[in-house]
Amino acid sequence: MKILVTGGAGFIGSAVIRYIINSTDDSVVNVDKLTYAGNLDNLKGVSSSERYAFEKVDICDLPELERVFDQHKPDAVMHLAAESHVDRSIEGPAAFIETNIVGTCNLLEVARAYWSKLPETQKNSFRFHHVSTDEVYGDLPHPLEEANACQRLFTETTSYAPSSPYSASKASSDHLVRAWMRTYGLPVIVTNCSNNYGPYHFPEKLIPHVILNALHGKSLPVYGAGDQIRDWLYVEDHAKALHLVVTTGVAGETYNIGGHNEKMNIDVVKTICRILDQEIGKSGLSEGYGGLIKNVKDRPGHDRRYAIDASKIEKELGWKPVETFESGLEKTIHWYLENEHWWSRVLNGDYKLTRIGEAL
């Protein structure tokens, strides 16, 4: 099977491609514009495979997308290309509208034209898999504010209520994808996943940001009181789930993907500090890395709690995450300690561990 993966040079897309090349017989065409978040270093171990091809293409460029479909003739699409950082969406929403909404619409149109001309058997097995986020559902009650809040989880039928320009743009793209099935019959699948973490994560996101700031002896910013809750999933568990969905999922279905790991941000930061204290000593810091924690002004519109009910994908497709939060976090920290060449190249570019989107 040949899978066209958009956004394959990003954090999750590269994990998907590494998984497909290393653990399956499928082929990949990686379509990526290489924005600040796209990094071909993420694919160094697999890019020489005969089953891998790269196309530096913007999903907003319709003629180029048509050429890529014509040339590579994929059996399925996994659509991950997006602007993905909430803080950046607060500072500049336009790129999010352009890539996440207009780009998804272009991709749907090109995929539809291509799919409609396929022979019947290929037409039936073709899938357009849209990779989305739990942030489209808005936020859930928080246990500090409501008794029994922990019993409330996002399911596949939870109503959409996005809070940020990022989540609103992803919600729009989810609606477009489902409409292309209802209106044109394109066989689509949507997955909505919780927060990912793991190797090759761009250091503007919480976990790598804290690890790298700590290694540089910089303060560890925690938004507000740090009591916001996220449901963490190790990226390689997500990559396996996504491949299972595109190869065995039912067209027209939505699958929520999550790791059953609800954690307050402040606890995530303290756990990273504790592991770093154990792994590399306290580096002359009397209180250890935890002494670097600093509460900063909260993000505008910050969602309080996300938590996924992943029972549908577990029951229907037999997926379960392998990593616990503790085992995944230890793997992640070891990876950053062992891969300074990767993150020093990232930090030598435009991004300097600075905060984005504090405005308002």
Ligand SMILES: NC(=O)c1ccc[n+]([C@@H]2O[C@H](COP(=O)([O-])OP(=O)(O)OC[C@H]3O[C@@H](n4cnc5c(N)ncnc54)[C@H](O)[C@@H]3O)[C@@H](O)[C@H]2O)c1
């Ligand atoms: N990171 C998470 O925790 C998380 C959780 C759930 C869902 N998601 C979704 O998964 C997908 C991947 O997320 P990620 O964290 O890997 O993102 P990322 O920001 O690390 O990577 C995005 C990739 O898309 C590429 N890209 C951006 N605009 C493009 C365009 N116009 N044309 C072609 N390529 C373009 C970038 O170059 C980059 O390689 C996104 O759709 C995101 O909404 C992410």
